[in-house]
Amino acid sequence: MRRKDREITDQREIEAFISGETILRVALYDKGEIYIVPVNYGYLIEEGKYLFYFHGACAGRKFELAGQGPSAGFEIDGRYRLLEGDTACSFSAAFQSVTGTGKLVLVEDREEKRRGLDAVMRQAAGKAEGEYDERVLEKTAVFRLEVEKMSCKGILR
Numbered sequence: 001m002r003r004k005d006r007e008i009t010d011q012r013e014i015e016a017f018i019s020g021e022t023i024l025r026v027a028l029y030d031k032g033e034i035y036i037v038p039v040n041y042g043y044l045i046e047e048g049k050y051l052f053y054f055h056g057a058c059a060g061r062k063f064e065l066a067g068q069g070p071s072a073g074f075e076i077d078g079r080y081r082l083l084e085g086d087t088a089c090s091f092s093a094a095f096q097s098v099t100g101t102g103k104l105v106l107v108e109d110r111e112e113k114r115r116g117l118d119a120v121m122r123q124a125a126g127k128a129e130g131e132y133d134e135r136v137l138e139k140t141a142v143f144r145l146e147v148e149k150m151s152c153k154g155i156l157r
Contacts, residue, residue, distance in 0.1 A: 008096070008152040017096050017152065018043060018076060022124060024052055026145065027073035028065045028104065037062055042119025050147040053107075053116030058141045065104070066143050072104040074145060079154075093155065100150030107142040116142045 008014060024041040027034055039054035052074065056062055077097040085091040107113050117140075118128035 042123040052145040096154040
């Protein structure tokens with residue numbers, strides 16, 4: 001990170017930020033194009049590594065790309081507040097963000113699908129659903145983004 005004075009390294013602060021947001025943007029490379037999609041997410045931390053989960057249809061661009069196990073970029077941002085200035089160039093913004101890279105995997109295991117969907121429900125609704133109709137589960141794609149690198153930036157003045 002270029003601006004070390006804005007880097008956040010405290011893992012509790014990073015997790016507090018991630019746990020308080022709801023939208024993760026996933027970026028994938030697709031035949032010379034960058035495909036970015038915002039998704040609701042949930043996460044688990046296993047052996048010190050973040051695993052982001054999200055869901056979608058069992059068809060379409062995201063599904064097809066996930067089946068290839070691609071490298072992916074991701075971003076979460078929030079806590080935005082405009083910092084007004086006297087001139088246009090003196091305006092700024094307070095915010096926090098997490099960016100990183102990892103590997104996108106299509107989850108096949110039913111138990112992991114449930115764990116991933118529970119994580120999404122905790123993040124989005126504050127509670128895990130716990131029970132899923134088998135017919136719906138069969139038609140739902142669950143994706144896991146295995147974080148390899150991550151950094152957090154904050155300007156919270």
